[in-house]
Amino acid sequence: MPYDDWPDVHYSRFKQRIAWHKKGDPEIERQSLRLTRDIAADMRDCLAAACARGRCAPPIQVAERQLRSFLAVRDARYTLFEHGKAYDHWNTGWVWDATAGGTTFKVDCGDIAESTQVFCSLELGVGDGLRVGYFPRNRAGSSMAYDVAVADRPGWDRDHLAGTISFDDGAPRGAARLVEIGGRALALEPAAAP
Numbered sequence: 001m002p003y004d005d006w007p008d009v010h011y012s013r014f015k016q017r018i019a020w021h022k023k024g025d026p027e028i029e030r031q032s033l034r035l036t037r038d039i040a041a042d043m044r045d046c047l048a049a050a051c052a053r054g055r056c057a058p059p060i061q062v063a064e065r066q067l068r069s070f071l072a073v074r075d076a077r078y079t080l081f082e083h084g085k086a087y088d089h090w091n092t093g094w095v096w097d098a099t100a101g102g103t104t105f106k107v108d109c110g111d112i113a114e115s116t117q118v119f120c121s122l123e124l125g126v127g128d129g130l131r132v133g134y135f136p137r138n139r140a141g142s143s144m145a146y147d148v149a150v151a152d153r154p155g156w157d158r159d160h161l162a163g164t165i166s167f168d169d170g171a172p173r174g175a176a177r178l179v180e181i182g183g184r185a186l187a188l189e190p191a192a193a194p
Contacts, residue, residue, distance in 0.1 A: 014109065014118045018094065023083045033076050036098040036107050039122045040067055043134040046147055050165045050179045057163070057187045059150050062126040069101035076100035089113070126150075130162065130184070150184045 012019075017031040044067040051060060070076075082095040094109045109120040121144075123133045131151045135144040149156060150163035163183030 012116065012118065014120075015111075018109075019084060019092075019111070019118075023080075028080065028083065029078045032080070032094075032096050032107070033078055033098055035109075035120070036076070036096075036105060036122070037071065039107065039120060039134065039136055040070055040105065042136050043067055043122060043148070044071065046134065046165075046167075050148070050167070050181060054187055055181055056165070057184055059126045059128075059130050059132055059163070060148070060165070060185050063124060063132040066101075066103040066124055066126070070098075070103045070105065071101075073100040121156075148185065152184075 014035070018028055018035070021028045044064070047056065047060060047064050047067070050056065051064065056064075077097075077099040079097040079099075080095075081097070082093050085093050085095075087093055090113045092111045092113075094107075096107055098105050098107060103124060106123040107120060108123070109118055111118045117138055119135075119138070121133055121135045123131055126132050129152055133149045133151065133156060135147060135149070137147070144156070145158065146161075146164040146166040148165035149161050151157075152162040153160060161183065163185030164180075165182075165185050166180045168178035168180070
């Protein structure tokens with residue numbers, strides 16, 4: 001298909017700023033760290049909305065502290081693991097770590113052939129073998145059925161998550177949105193109001 005038949009791909013910021021650069025180009029690091037900060041800030045805001053009045057359990061509270069610590073520092077270390085790696089005929093990926101404020105985030109972005117969307121996730125360790133992942137939505141939604149997940153085993157096995165936070169985007173305009181918190185993401189006894 002001719003290149004100009006895909007205008008959304010033609011103007012994709014991820015592809016322009018990261019994917020189309022050759023490995024070793026310093027712009028990849030600069031833009032990857034910029035994207036990491038954007039995703040981290042989005043995750044911070046997501047958790048602030050979901051976890052008001054102490055609704056979230058300690059693993060999520062640790063993630064909130066780590067997000068604040070990461071975002072408070074301007075300089076971050078960057079380690080690239082995969083840049084445009086073809087996993088199969090349809091899927092290509094980019095994976096890097098970003099470290100600042102004592103916190104390391106693993107960022108994973110994937111592109112599906114002939115799709116105008118790139119899906120990314122951010123993952124961090126929160127102790128006790130637990131990891132918290134954030135799966136930001138874009139125009140097409142999310143590749144996951146939840147926005148935040150707590151995992152206690154390798155991968156993001158949708159059938160065996162330790163906890164999740166999901167926002168219901170199906171609420172009518174102007175109505176309150178439902179936030180569902182479950183498993184090890186939910187505080188059994190919310191904090192008392194000050």
